[in-house]
Amino acid sequence: xxxxxxxxxRVAHLARIRVEEERLPHLAEQLSSVLDFMEQLNExxxxxxxxxxxVTPMALPRRKDGVTDGGIQDKVLANAPDxxxxxxxxxxVVE
Amino acid sequence: MDLSTLTIAEARDALRKGxxxxxxxxxAYLTAAEASDALNxxxxxxxxxxxxxxxxxxxxxKAGDAPAxxxxxxGVKDLYAVEGVATQAASNILAGFKPQxxxxxxxxxxxxxxxxxxxxxxxxxxxxxxxITSAYGPAISPWRRAGDETxxxxxxxxxxxxxxxxxxxxxxxxxSDTGGSIRxxxxxxxxxxxxxxxxxxxxxxxVAFASSLDQAGPVTKTVxxxxxxxxxxAGYDPKDSTSANLPVPDFEAALTGDIRGKTIGIPREYxxxxxxxxxxxxxxxxxEMLRDAGATIVDISLPHTKYALPTYYxxxxxxxxxxxxxxDGVKYGHRATLAQGDGITDMxxxxxxxxxxxxVQRRVMLxxxxxxxxxxxxxxxxxxxxxxxxxxDFELAFGDGVDAILAPATPSAAWGLGEMQTxxxxxxxxxxxxxxxxxxxxxxxxxxxxGLNRQGLPLGLQLIGRPWEEGDLLxxxxxxxxxxxxxxxxxxxx
Numbered sequence: 001x002x003x004x005x006x007x008x009x010r011v012a013h014l015a016r017i018r019v020e021e022e023r024l025p026h027l028a029e030q031l032s033s034v035l036d037f038m039e040q041l042n043e044x045x046x047x048x049x050x051x052x053x054x055v056t057p058m059a060l061p062r063r064k065d066g067v068t069d070g071g072i073q074d075k076v077l078a079n080a081p082d083x084x085x086x087x088x089x090x091x092x093v094v095e
Numbered sequence: 096m097d098l099s100t101l102t103i104a105e106a107r108d109a110l111r112k113g114x115x116x117x118x119x120x121x122x123a124y125l126t127a128a129e130a131s132d133a134l135n136x137x138x139x140x141x142x143x144x145x146x147x148x149x150x151x152x153x154x155x156x157k158a159g160d161a162p163a164x165x166x167x168x169x170g171v172k173d174l175y176a177v178e179g180v181a182t183q184a185a186s187n188i189l190a191g192f193k194p195q196x197x198x199x200x201x202x203x204x205x206x207x208x209x210x211x212x213x214x215x216x217x218x219x220x221x222x223x224x225x226x227i228t229s230a231y232g233p234a235i236s237p238w239r240r241a242g243d244e245t246x247x248x249x250x251x252x253x254x255x256x257x258x259x260x261x262x263x264x265x266x267x268x269x270x271s272d273t274g275g276s277i278r279x280x281x282x283x284x285x286x287x288x289x290x291x292x293x294x295x296x297x298x299x300x301x302v303a304f305a306s307s308l309d310q311a312g313p314v315t316k317t318v319x320x321x322x323x324x325x326x327x328x329a330g331y332d333p334k335d336s337t338s339a340n341l342p343v344p345d346f347e348a349a350l351t352g353d354i355r356g357k358t359i360g361i362p363r364e365y366x367x368x369x370x371x372x373x374x375x376x377x378x379x380x381x382x383e384m385l386r387d388a389g390a391t392i393v394d395i396s397l398p399h400t401k402y403a404l405p406t407y408y409x410x411x412x413x414x415x416x417x418x419x420x421x422x423d424g425v426k427y428g429h430r431a432t433l434a435q436g437d438g439i440t441d442m443x444x445x446x447x448x449x450x451x452x453x454x455v456q457r458r459v460m461l462x463x464x465x466x467x468x469x470x471x472x473x474x475x476x477x478x479x480x481x482x483x484x485x486x487x488d489f490e491l492a493f494g495d496g497v498d499a500i501l502a503p504a505t506p507s508a509a510w511g512l513g514e515m516q517t518x519x520x521x522x523x524x525x526x527x528x529x530x531x532x533x534x535x536x537x538x539x540x541x542x543x544x545x546g547l548n549r550q551g552l553p554l555g556l557q558l559i560g561r562p563w564e565e566g567d568l569l570x571x572x573x574x575x576x577x578x579x580x581x582x583x584x585x586x587x588x589x
Contacts, residue, residue, distance in 0.1 A: 016444050018444035034524075038408065040405050044484065046477060049480040051480045055535075079191070081428070081430035
């Protein structure tokens with residue numbers, strides 16, 4: 001099994017998803033099964049092959065570095081679970 | 096006039112001739128949608144907007160200003176941001192989200208006069224092949240096996256779109272395809288679904304899953320309708336940096352029906368173990384039909400096909416883990432109730448545990464793993480190299496003079512809800528074997544109904560085209576559609 005319980009715990013934290021201790025073994029098993037499936041890629045000879053960065057051969061367009069939008073504070077905050085005085089409100093971040 | 100059996104092309108012509116009004120047409124579809132709750136295809140219905148849009152469309156038609164989709168009632172996959180209308184991508188983490196802006200694709204459709212009936216069901220964040228991951232519960236196919244009432248999946252992720260079109264609950268529907276999410280549901284429901292070339296449609300305002308693979312497209316009843324609706328959805332958009340700055344050709348005008356001299360490739364690697372006999376027969380017959388219509392059939396090889404699935408299931412979760420990091424309980428959607436003393440990390444972790452379903456969580460974690468320090472080169476970079484090879488396979492085939500490739504859309508017909516072993520994610524992923532290579536290569540592909548299996552469920556064939564040649568691809572698909580003459584419809588039980 002490529003993923004043990006400690007790794008599963010670490011991955012869950014990396015992904016910022018709370019996973020209860022009792023669910024970790026099952027998660028480790030499922031992630032391992034997917035990763036085992038991916039091992040087949042090791043058969044492929046990729047020497048000298050460039051990793052794909054763009055599926056269509058085109059250069060990323062550039063635009064002028066200017067302000068194109070703004071002044072829509074109400075719209076930006078309209079869907080926030082907790083917005084106060086024009087800000088997003090979150091639990092205390094620094095003591 | 097039986098409004099429920101109309102195609103987009105027929106409705107458009109009748110509207111332009113004044114034989115029909117959009118208000119009447121829209122009312123008929125709103126009534127059908129209202130009576131369709133057993134299918135769970137619509138997640139939100141917007142009858143008031145629909146009637147207003149229909150009246151406006153009638154006025155435009157009267158004034159002689161009637162673009163392609165003017166007055167045509169459609170459904171919109173819940174993945175597209177529609178201003179002021181609930182848009183959740185079938186996820187609890189977007190509960191209550193009402194976009195303050197419009198997606199470019201739906202905006203293009205409204206400019207073209209289309210009428211919105213409502214939002215359509217899907218797998219959560221488009222991650223799934225059977226709609227079972229939807230926060231609204233799965234959409235159900237209007238199709239059933241002969242003499243059997245087991246609910247059948249319409250496929251996924253655009254299952255609501257496919258179910259709604261197959262059940263005549265709209266004339267066409269927007270859908271999206273990251274690994275087959277347009278073509279597989281179309282194949283499962285006897286409808287037509289096209290994923291255009293990557294970059295043909297803007298991704299602005301589509302809830303992102305895997306940005307290098309996601310592409311918008313329609314599900315419709317016919318190839319002609321797919322040409323009309325895709326034309327209205329497509330186009331350059333400066334707001335999407337991967338949107339192609341190319342003119343959109345008149346796809347419908349490409350439907351000449353003449354495919355003489357075209358070369359159709361049959362990829363030997365797509366003949367997989369365990370493929371149903373009926374499907375194999377339909378595939379062979381499809382090739383014969385195209386030959387009878389004047390095309391040359393050649394065997395081709397796409398040697399890296401078997402590596403497409405593991406490549407896809409590294410790249411797509413990697414991109415998803417990055418895209419879905421925006422769901423943090425701060426800017427929109429769900430936030431978990433916090434305990435005394437909980438800090439901001441607790442808020443993130445609890446919110447995402449509550450808001451994301453199991454499959455989405457699994458993919459986000461998988462993505463975080465393959466991108467993490469020490470594994471990035473072994474998984475992600477290697478997958479991107481194999482992706483280059485998969486694309487090269489297609490380029491070599493096209494370089495040898497192949498105009499389009501004919502293959503099955505799915506390894507089997509739709510299954511009953513609960514019949515798929517979902518505890519083993521790999522089993523589920525194997526269903527995407529024929530569809531993911533195109534997303535990895537950015538190519539256009541269309542699924543066309545090919546017939547019914549012995550139990551009476553639809554099967555589809557897939558045509559894969561050259562980049563930016565959707566017109567030519569749809570023309571070949573149209574020739575296949577004509578030759579197949581698929582007319583079966585599900586018997587109404589809902």
